[in-house]
Amino acid sequence: MTQSAIAIDSLSKTYAGGKLALDQVSFDVPRGQIFGLLGPNGAGKSTLINILAGLVNKTGGSASIWGFDIDAHPRNAKAAIGIVNQEILFDPFFTPSETLEIQAGLYGVPKRDRRTGELLAAMGLADKANAYARTLSGGMKRRLMVAKAMVHAPPVLVLDEPTAGVDIELRQQLWNYVRALNRAGTTVVLTTHYLEEAEELCDRIAIINHGRLIANEPTRDLVGKAQEKQVVVTVDRDIAATPDNVCFQKVEASGARTLAITYAKDRVNAGEVLAAVQRDGYGIVDVTTREADLEDVFLSLTRAANA
Numbered sequence: 001m002t003q004s005a006i007a008i009d010s011l012s013k014t015y016a017g018g019k020l021a022l023d024q025v026s027f028d029v030p031r032g033q034i035f036g037l038l039g040p041n042g043a044g045k046s047t048l049i050n051i052l053a054g055l056v057n058k059t060g061g062s063a064s065i066w067g068f069d070i071d072a073h074p075r076n077a078k079a080a081i082g083i084v085n086q087e088i089l090f091d092p093f094f095t096p097s098e099t100l101e102i103q104a105g106l107y108g109v110p111k112r113d114r115r116t117g118e119l120l121a122a123m124g125l126a127d128k129a130n131a132y133a134r135t136l137s138g139g140m141k142r143r144l145m146v147a148k149a150m151v152h153a154p155p156v157l158v159l160d161e162p163t164a165g166v167d168i169e170l171r172q173q174l175w176n177y178v179r180a181l182n183r184a185g186t187t188v189v190l191t192t193h194y195l196e197e198a199e200e201l202c203d204r205i206a207i208i209n210h211g212r213l214i215a216n217e218p219t220r221d222l223v224g225k226a227q228e229k230q231v232v233v234t235v236d237r238d239i240a241a242t243p244d245n246v247c248f249q250k251v252e253a254s255g256a257r258t259l260a261i262t263y264a265k266d267r268v269n270a271g272e273v274l275a276a277v278q279r280d281g282y283g284i285v286d287v288t289t290r291e292a293d294l295e296d297v298f299l300s301l302t303r304a305a306n307a
C-alpha cells in the first residue's frame with residue numbers, strides 16, 4: 001500500500017470562544033504531488049496547517065505526516081514536514097548562510113549532514129550567502145524562507161500563500177523553484193488566493209469553505225466541472241433589443257454591437273447559440289469564446305455550499 005504524504009481524518013477544531021474553524025475534515029495528500037489547499041478568507045486553511053505544524057491543538061480527529069501520527073509520534077511527524085509561513089521571519093543581521101546553519105542546529109541536523117550551500121544554490125541565493133538578510137529583495141527573502149524550511153530535508157513542504165504580494169515575474173520564478181523541488185522528490189502542499197496559481201501548479205486541489213471540505217479532486221477534473229461557457233459576438237448592426245433564447249443562460253450587451261452570451265456547454269453548443277442570434281436578424285461579424293476556469297468552479301462550489 002502506498003502511504004499518503006499527509007492523511008487527515010475527521011479533523012476538527014473549535015477555538016476557545018466557540019468558533020468552529022474545522023468541521024470533520026478528511027483528505028489525503030498523495031506522495032509526490034503538488035497539492036493545493038484553497039478556500040476563501042477565514043475558511044480554516046491556516047488552522048489546518050498550524051495543526052500539522054504542532055502550533056494549534058486539534059479538538060477532534062487525527063492527522064499523520066509521512067505515516068507518523070501527530071499525537072503518537074510528534075517528533076517524527078515534525079521532522080517529516082517543513083512549513084513556510086506567510087510572515088517573513090528571520091534575523092536581519094544574520095546572513096542567509098548563518099540563518100540556515102542556525103535553523104539546521106535547531107533541528108539537530110549534524111554539521112556533516114548540513115546542506116547550506118546546496119540549498120542556497122537551489123534557491124538562487126548562492127551569491128547572497130554572506131550578505132545580511134536585510135539587504136535581500138522581497139523575492140530573495142521568500143526564497144530564503146523556503147530554504148530555511150528545507151534544512152532538515154523534509155519529504156513534505158507546506159507553503160502558505162507563497163506568492164502573496166510577489167510581482168508576476170518573481171511569482172514565475174518561485175513557481176519554477178516549487179516545480180524543481182517537486183521533481184526532486186518533495187511533496188508540496190500550497191495554499192493560495194491566486195486560483196490561476198493553483199490551476200497552473202497543482203496536481204490536485206482540495207477546497208475548504210467555512211471549515212468544511214467541499215472538493216478534493218485532480219485539478220483537471222475540477223476545472224472540467226465548469227459547465228458555463230461564454231461567447232462574445234460582434235454583430236453587423238446596433239443592438240436594438242437584447243435577443244433572448246432558451247439556450248442562453250445569460251445575455252448582456254457589452255457594447256453597441258457586442259453581446260456576451262453565457263450558456264451551459266453540456267446542453268447546447270456554440271453553433272446553436274450563434275444560430276439563435278442569427279434568427280433574431282443579426283449578421284455575425286466576429287466571435288470569441290471564453291472557457292470557464294478554476295475561478296468559476298471555485299465560485300460556484302463556494303456559493304452552492306453557502307446556500
Ligand SMILES: Nc1ncnc2c1ncn2[C@@H]1O[C@H](COP(=O)(O)OP(=O)(O)OP(=O)(O)O)[C@@H](O)[C@H]1O
Nearest residue numbers: 015017019021039040041042043044045046047048
Ligand atoms: N486563535 C484563534 N482564536 C479564535 N478564532 C480563530 C483563531 N484563529 C483563527 N480563528 C478563526 O477561525 C476561522 C478560520 O481561520 P483560519 O485562519 O484558519 O482561516 P484561513 O482559511 O487560513 O483564512 P485566510 O485565508 O484569511 O488566512 C476564522 O473564522 C478565524 O477568525
